[in-house]
Each structure stands twice: as structure tokens, then as C-alpha cells.
Amino acid sequence: MNPIFANPMNLLAQGTGYVFPNERGELQWSILIVLYPYITGLVAGAFILASLVRVFKAEAVRPTYRLALLTALAFLICAPLPLVAHLGHPERAIQIMMTPHLTSAMAIFGFVYAWYLMAVLLLEVYFDYRKDMVLAAEKSGPIMKVFFTVCTLGVKDLSHKALEFDEKAGRFLTVIGIPSAVLLHGYVGFIFGSLKGNPWWSSVLMPLIFLLSAIVSGIAMVFLIYMISTWYRRQKIDMRCANAIGRYLMFALIFDLTLEALDIVHRMYEAGEWFDVLHLVSSGYMYYTLFIVQLFLGGIVPLVALAVLQAAKVSDVVKTRYYLVMSTLVLIGVFAMRWNVVIGGQLFSKTLRGLTTYRLQMVGHEGLIAFMIILLLPFFILWFLTAILPPWDKPDQEPALT
């Protein structure tokens, strides 16, 4: 029996060849660090989808605009959690902000994060929801009235001029937000791509691949949440919107897969000193996660299905089901991509002559339970956000100002 299946928790019992004595223990970065780029990618991708409406006037996907914003916010709030939970001294985490070492890619995270959360997302949500919050404050009971009034920062002006300003400010923030989202996730790719000591990570394509897969995963996540929440609310899915998102997802997948293929082809052709060990890793355990899950199930299958759905004459129900399955596959595929980068990059020794072992823990601060909690937390936050700031377009109500 394949040892991988014999003991599922001992995921990568390889340990062959020669590894440095200091590499024989646990891997330095485990499943939480897989989660970190996954979550930031969802943030960046969801925001890019929102910006399609606001900046690029993609009116078809307007029903998901606010949902995308709130999704980005919910995931952004949780983005630092896996990082902090992983630290040996979480109580010292603030030092990254207080005394950043400016040559470190990781040190810049605090600033990129703070900028994106404070200067872009929160402000954009504020300007987009200010009118709703003022109206909600008028209708609410005493506690919620105070809550909404605080959220409006006391600006209750609903004149045409004030609403026009909200709209302009929101659009301006989206324009700033696009490069910020690109920066946020491109930078995450740079954390890995800039390490010359690790041939699996060291690639100038890494930030771009991270960015494209972020866009893919963000679109897929908002798409999935949109479909499930619409079904849960017993509303009808706007098929014009669903088809448009399906089309965007397809285009993003084309770019993403092209870059990933380019990366693999380039590595195979260049075949440097690291070739043998990388070949061994990617034809062993990583064969499943890289070629089967990431590239085939998470890339090629959804791409072909989405392309066929563009032309096929099938009922809306069938289409929706396909979209649901394909979005899920894309999300699993992008998670596999993060896994293959983070875990895959540590599965071989720096001797380039041996393979290491990854043991997935169940409990502990880097275990499966911690992972599940941090993964599910954004959904609870999103649920809370949609409860206080409903992102759904009401049929009898026009959008704030268009």
C-alpha cells in the first residue's frame, strides 16, 4: 500500500537520500503558512472582482459588487492570523510594525496590510454603505442606532451632493485599491520568489503566478458565496451576472494556467543543479497535488467546462450547478497551488540530495484544527457583516447612486 494512504497524517513519509541534520525535524512552515497566501489571495481576487463593477463598468456583475467587498474585508481581517499563530513568539509580532527591517520582504507585510485594510477596504465600505447606515440608524433600536451612528462617523448628510461625493470617493478608492490589491498579493509571491537558497521558490514569475491565482481564487470564492447565499435566501440567481463571472473566471484561468505552464516548462528546459531533486519531488507525492489537483482538476477541467458553458445551450439550473462545481474545483486547485509552493518547497533538502518529511499535526498551534478554525473564521465574519450591512440588491430599491 502506498505509505501516503497507509497513514494519512504522516503525509510525506519520504526521508530518503541525505538531508542536513538540522532539516530532519519538522518542516519550518506548515499548513498555516499555506493558508496565509490562500487568504490574502482571496482578498485580492475578491477586490479585483469588485473593481470590475466600479472602475471598468462591468454592470453585469453588479449584484456581486458589495458581496465581493465584504468578502475581501472578512478575509482581510483574518489574513494575519495564520502568520501570528505560526510565530514562535506571537507576543513579539508587533515588532514587525515597530522596528521593521526594511530589507526583509516579510517586514513590509504589516504596512501593506495596514494600508490595504485602513486606507482602501474600510474606507471603501464606509463610503459605499454610508447612506445605508444612516437609514439603518433611523430605523433601528437604541443599541443598533448608536452602533450605526458610530459607523457613519456622525456624517448623516444624505443630500444629493453628499451622496455624489460618496460615490466619487468610492470610485477613487477603487482606483487606488487595484494597485494595492496587486501589491498585496504580488508581494506575498515575492516573499517566496526572492529566496535564492530555495530553487523551488526562487523565480521571478512567483509574484505574477501568485497574483493571477489570487484573482482566480477570489472570483471563484465570491461566485460560490453569491450562488450559495442566493439559494439560501430563496432568490433567483441573476444568470446575466453568473455568466459574466463565469466568463471572467475563464479569462483569469487562461492567464493563470499559461503562467504556471511557463514556469514548469522553463524549469524543465533550464534544468539547473536542482533539476533532479525537483523532478523527484514532483513525480512523487507532489504528482497528485501538483499535476492532478492543481493543474488538472483545479485548472484544465474548470477552464474547459467554463469555455463549453459559454457556448452550450443548457438550462440555467444545469449551468448554475456547473458553475458551483467549477468554482469549488478552482478553489481547491488554488489551495493545492499554495500547498505545492509552501510545503513542496520544503519537501527536499537544501543538499538537493534528499527528501524531507511533512507530518501534519492534528492539534497544536500549527495543527489541522487551528487551520480549520482560521479557515472558517472569515465565513463567520462575512455572515456577521452581511447581517449588519446587507449586500443584496433589493428589487424595489435602486443602488445608492449610479
Next chain:
Amino acid sequence: MRKEDQPTETSPSADQGMTRADFLTATGKSVVLLMAGAAGYASWNSLTSRLAQRKLTPIRGYPSSPWYSMAVDITACIGCGKCVDACCAENDVPAEHFRTWVERYIVKKDGEVVIDSPNGGKDGFTDTVPEDQISKAFFMPKLCNHCDESPCIQVCPVGATFLSPEGVVLIDYEYCIGCGYCIQACPYGSRFWNPNKHTADKCTLCYHRITKGQLPACVEVCPVKARIFGNLADPDSPISKFCRENPVMTLKPQLRTGAKVVYKGLSKEVV
């Protein structure tokens, strides 16, 4: 009559030539252009002259003295593991982690290379390959290379790891947040996760000893003097003399880490 056809005060007629406003505008534009050109020329000149002054020195000199490092004589090492043992005892290194370790390379007659380092070489080595199959074998002591362009220092997000004034790469254990980025960045496997301190850890060249004029523990105990410690910036130091008299080489020079630990007798099999 359309608006455009109406003569205005400022519009020049053919026989009027250039108006004062036109003249001032043209002069202004010329001055701006000239100034931009002059500024561009000056910047270009300054850039090219600065570039001309910058020489690409093949190897830079030592920034200060002392500038400590270690040389290892692979041809002398007998693989007894005393250095590893002394290091672990001196620096309270957790079990199964190593600030220094010894690797054994056995090149078989069929070309296969067998590499091992059981318990970091701390307990010595036992025979694993029959003697008649061995083409050559050697021991390879390893430690932190105390790089001048160290990737671990570059990536530390809080500056907890740094190059001391003596050229030793150190960690401030009270400031390290334990992110592990430096361990990922070190191409030599010299850094490890200290499970007791919950921080990164590594060789300090026995900084607490060398700053008192003593030798690092591993150098002190080596029975065959395979490890030579000293001040690279002092031409009369043992390490300078050793480097002068022997061809020496660093590990993975292609990575441009500025590794300071040098090896005599480095073979192509070494990883």
C-alpha cells in the same frame, strides 16, 4: 457672424508679426527647454562620472579588524566528532540539532556517492560501505558560514539577526519573533529551530569565548587542528597564514552570499 470669425485683440494679423504675448511664451518655452536640457546633461554627466569612479573590485577588503572566520582542513579531519560534542556542550544545543556537524562522503568505485551524518557526527562514524568498494572517503565539518552578504540577515523582518562588528552573524534571542524566514533563507542548512527558545538558532563562532580572546570550543578540542580560527584582517593570524599557503574555497559561491568559512580540499561531491 460666427465667433471664430470675429477679430480679437490678441489675435495677430499677418502683417503684425509676433505679439508680445507670443514672444514671451516662446521665450519662456525656450528657457524651460534649455534648462531641462542643461539639467538632463548635468545629471547624465554626473551619473556617468559616478559610474566611472565605481570600480568593480573582484573581492572587497575586510571592513574592520578583527574580522573573524574559520578555515577547515578537510584533508586533516578524522571524523571523531569531538568538535560537535564540544559545541553542543558549550552552547547548550538541544538534542538532534547542531550548530556544527560533520558529514562523511564515501565515493564508491562505481561512482555512487554515499553521504551521511548520523547524529551530526557527534558520536563518530561506523563502517557502512565495505572497504574494497570505496574509491575515496573524507569528512566534511560544517558550520554557519558567517556570510558577509547573508541571506538570513536580509530576510529577518525585525532585524533580530545581524552582523556583529567582528563579522560574526548573531541572533538576538530576546528580539527574534520566531517566524523561521531566516531558516528558509539559509542555503547551507546551518540554522535550526530551537525548541526551547522558540527562536532560530545557529553557530556564533562561540562569540562569548572569542571576545575574551579564547578559541571557539570546536577549534579548541580538535585533535588534528582541522579547524583554524582567526582574524582575517590580520595578515599574521593563523587563518590568514592558512589561506595564504593553501588553495581554499567556500561553499556554494554561485549564490553570492559572501560566505567567510573556507575549506581546504573541497571536493565536487560536497553538497
